[in-house]
Amino acid sequence: MREFALDGVTCGYKDTTILSDVSFSIGAGEALCLLGPNGVGKTTLFRSMLGFLKPFSGKITLDGDDISTWSSRTLAQKIGYVPQNHTPPFAYPVIDVVTMGRLSRISPIASPSNRDTDKAYECLERLGISHLADKLYTQISGGERQMVLIARSLAQEPEVLVMDEPTASLDYGNQVRVLRQISQLVKEGISVIMTTHFPDHAFLCATKVGLITREWVRFGTPDEVVTEDSLKETYGVDVRIVKEHTCKCGTLKGCIPIVEFAAAGDGADGIRDRMRGIPSSQKHVAVCA
Numbered sequence: 001m002r003e004f005a006l007d008g009v010t011c012g013y014k015d016t017t018i019l020s021d022v023s024f025s026i027g028a029g030e031a032l033c034l035l036g037p038n039g040v041g042k043t044t045l046f047r048s049m050l051g052f053l054k055p056f057s058g059k060i061t062l063d064g065d066d067i068s069t070w071s072s073r074t075l076a077q078k079i080g081y082v083p084q085n086h087t088p089p090f091a092y093p094v095i096d097v098v099t100m101g102r103l104s105r106i107s108p109i110a111s112p113s114n115r116d117t118d119k120a121y122e123c124l125e126r127l128g129i130s131h132l133a134d135k136l137y138t139q140i141s142g143g144e145r146q147m148v149l150i151a152r153s154l155a156q157e158p159e160v161l162v163m164d165e166p167t168a169s170l171d172y173g174n175q176v177r178v179l180r181q182i183s184q185l186v187k188e189g190i191s192v193i194m195t196t197h198f199p200d201h202a203f204l205c206a207t208k209v210g211l212i213t214r215e216w217v218r219f220g221t222p223d224e225v226v227t228e229d230s231l232k233e234t235y236g237v238d239v240r241i242v243k244e245h246t247c248k249c250g251t252l253k254g255c256i257p258i259v260e261f262a263a264a265g266d267g268a269d270g271i272r273d274r275m276r277g278i279p280s281s282q283k284h285v286a287v288c289a
């Protein structure tokens with residue numbers, strides 16, 4: 001049974017500690033969603049998990065093996081990565097960029113086989129972006145590039161997939177498509193660790209959540225961790241969590257930020273009462289992925 005685990009990891013840059021004593025584990029078919037304000041250290045933690053940044057202390061293991069002892073080839077075979085931003089170095093066609101996801105599985109002296117190319121086309125199709133295959137990576141939009149990077153990580157066939165804000169810069173439809181793919185990958189047994197700035201995403205596709213602030217880090221199920229109080233404590237804004245029971249896939253939960261100023265004497269209960277009058281179709285309730 002697979003287990004990817006961080007045990008007491010403290011990480012940062014030179015002599016600056018960014019995150020201290022972080023521990024969690026996820027297994028096959030689990031998705032961990034990391035939430036937290038800008039600059040709190042989510043990407044720094046990812047860099048440590050990917051072997052780019054050596055933790056100051058603590059251990060990162062996959063099935064008990066310390067990943068710091070692995071070659072970069074072994075790391076790439078086991079752990080896939082979708083970065084937050086990617087500046088394309090060369091004008092490769094999209095299909096070549098996706099086929100590069102296969103590199104850790106191809107001998108250093110061999111070219112990609114037909115199977116590798118077929119796999120790359122299959123990943124493009126899976127994400128509904130086959131039409132981009134022959135376009136140059138430097139000549140597609142930021143959101144399209146994001147989808148291509150996700151396709152590249154799928155072509156890698158990793159056991160653990162680390163995704164840094166995979167839905168950033170995507171239009172609404174592509175956000176839902178990516179969340180749906182994440183749910184599907186989790187069903188297929190991949191372990192997914194992702195960051196997002198949308199707490200709704202935790203309800204939609206995560207089995208675990210890590211809420212990170214400068215003072216504390218809290219792990220648990222989405223229902224345990226993503227609460228109105230914890231979001232207020234983390235982000236300093238009022239949020240209401242609403243439930244919808246109308247979907248055939250069960251109860252849906254979504255977060256609605258309170259953007260209007262309460263009138264004098266209008267407490268949280270007053271705001272809640274007024275929101276009850278809004279038809280659910282007009283609330284930003286998370287949809288079923």
Ligand SMILES: Nc1ncnc2c1ncn2[C@@H]1O[C@H](COP(=O)(O)OP(=O)(O)OP(=O)(O)O)[C@@H](O)[C@H]1O
Pocket residue numbers: 013018036037038039040041042043044045
């Ligand atoms: N290469 C670096 N050298 C030194 N400090 C860095 C470096 N990269 C990031 N930092 C600092 O580390 C802290 C955490 O940054 P990080 O990118 O991990 O935050 P984050 O939670 O991913 O933020 P965001 O949500 O905005 O992407 C920030 O204060 C940042 O300035």
